[in-house]
Amino acid sequence: GQQLNQSPQSMFIQEGEDVSMNCTSSSIFNTWLWYKQEPGEGPVLLIALYKAGELTSNGRLTAQFGITRKDSFLNISASIPSDVGIYFCAGQPSDGGSQGNLIFGKGTKLSVKP
Amino acid sequence: NAGVMQNPRHLVRRRGQEARLRCSPMKGHSHVYWYRQLPEEGLKFMVYLQKENIIDESGMPKERFSAEFPKEGPSILRIQQVVRGDSAAYFCASSPGMALYGYTFGSGTRLTVV
Numbered sequence: 001g002q003q004l005n006q007s008p009q010s011m012f013i014q015e016g017e018d019v020s021m022n023c024t025s026s027s028i029f030n031t032w033l034w035y036k037q038e039p040g041e042g043p044v045l046l047i048a049l050y051k052a053g054e055l056t057s058n059g060r061l062t063a064q065f066g067i068t069r070k071d072s073f074l075n076i077s078a079s080i081p082s083d084v085g086i087y088f089c090a091g092q093p094s095d096g097g098s099q100g101n102l103i104f105g106k107g108t109k110l111s112v113k114p
Numbered sequence: 115n116a117g118v119m120q121n122p123r124h125l126v127r128r129r130g131q132e133a134r135l136r137c138s139p140m141k142g143h144s145h146v147y148w149y150r151q152l153p154e155e156g157l158k159f160m161v162y163l164q165k166e167n168i169i170d171e172s173g174m175p176k177e178r179f180s181a182e183f184p185k186e187g188p189s190i191l192r193i194q195q196v197v198r199g200d201s202a203a204y205f206c207a208s209s210p211g212m213a214l215y216g217y218t219f220g221s222g223t224r225l226t227v228v
Contacts, residue, residue: 004156033216042118042205042219043157088156098170100147100162107156 002027002093006105013079014113021108022073023089031092032065032072033102038085046087047074069094081112116141118208118220119188126226127196135191135223139208145169146189147217148181151203160204163189196227 006023013019023032031050035043047058049065049072056063063074072091076083086107093103119138127133139146144165149157159173163183174181178196183189193200203224207217 006156035216035219040221042207042221044219045216048216090157098162098172100145100170101159101172102149102157104149104156104158106154 002103004089004091004103004105006089006108008108009106010109010111012111012113015079015081017079019076019079019083019110020073021087021089022071023091023105024071025091025093025103026070028069028094029091029103030069030094032063033090034061034063034072034074035088035090036085037088037107043088076110079110079112081114084110084112086110118143118206118218120204120206120220120223122223123221124224124226126228128228129197130195133193133196133200133225133227135193135204135206135225136188137191137206137208137220138188139206140210140218143208143210143218145209145211145217146183147207147209148189148191149205149207149219151205151222153202157205160191193225196225198227201225201227 034046037043047063052069054065060077086109088107089105090102146163148160151157161181162170178194180192203222205222207219209217
């Protein structure tokens with residue numbers, strides 16, 4: 001089945017540093033979404049991308065939909081302790097599946113040292 | 115403005131018992147999605163429902179699992195004769211319509227089979 005390769009798997013950074021993570025696929029995606037999940041909770045949508053090349057910001061977060069439609073990245077600037085959590089990319093592949101069938105990456109676990 | 119409500123938050127079942135997981139979508143949302151998350155993994159799509167209709171069940175195991183979203187009341191994910199491998203977090207999400215705007219997830223039900 002289709003897979004999303006998300007990297008890195010985990011990051012340990014100092015407060016104030018910038019963070020970058022990405023997601024790649026062997027097939028084309030129509031939509032890229034970035035979620036954050038905290039322990040014991042469901043994923044919360046951070047950014048949604050619908051067009052190749054689209055660059056969207058949400059506060060200190062910036063995400064881009066790759067031109068090839070096979071990748072996306074998420075950047076977090078000036079990290080703070082509350083950024084801790086697991087960040088998931090998700091996407092809707094172009095070759096089938098209903099709108100409900102999102103493919104998720106395995107997540108990037110972010111730890112921030114004060 | 116209640117979000118997606120899932121109950122129970124935690125459910126313990128013995129092998130062979132039935133598990134019933136409930137999901138009340140956000141007010142005005144008529145589309146419901148169920149996902150399963152194993153430890154250290156991303157979410158995996160199970161089923162997409164509208165009121166009284168199953169739209170896409172391509173992620174549902176062929177046996178023991180069923181889902182419904184009746185005209186009145188919450189959506190139910192039912193797992194019959196549970197096995198240890200069913201232990202996971204089950205998340206429900208909802209959206210107001212067909213367009214994929216990134217749905218809102220509930221806090222999940224953590225099922226433990228003992």
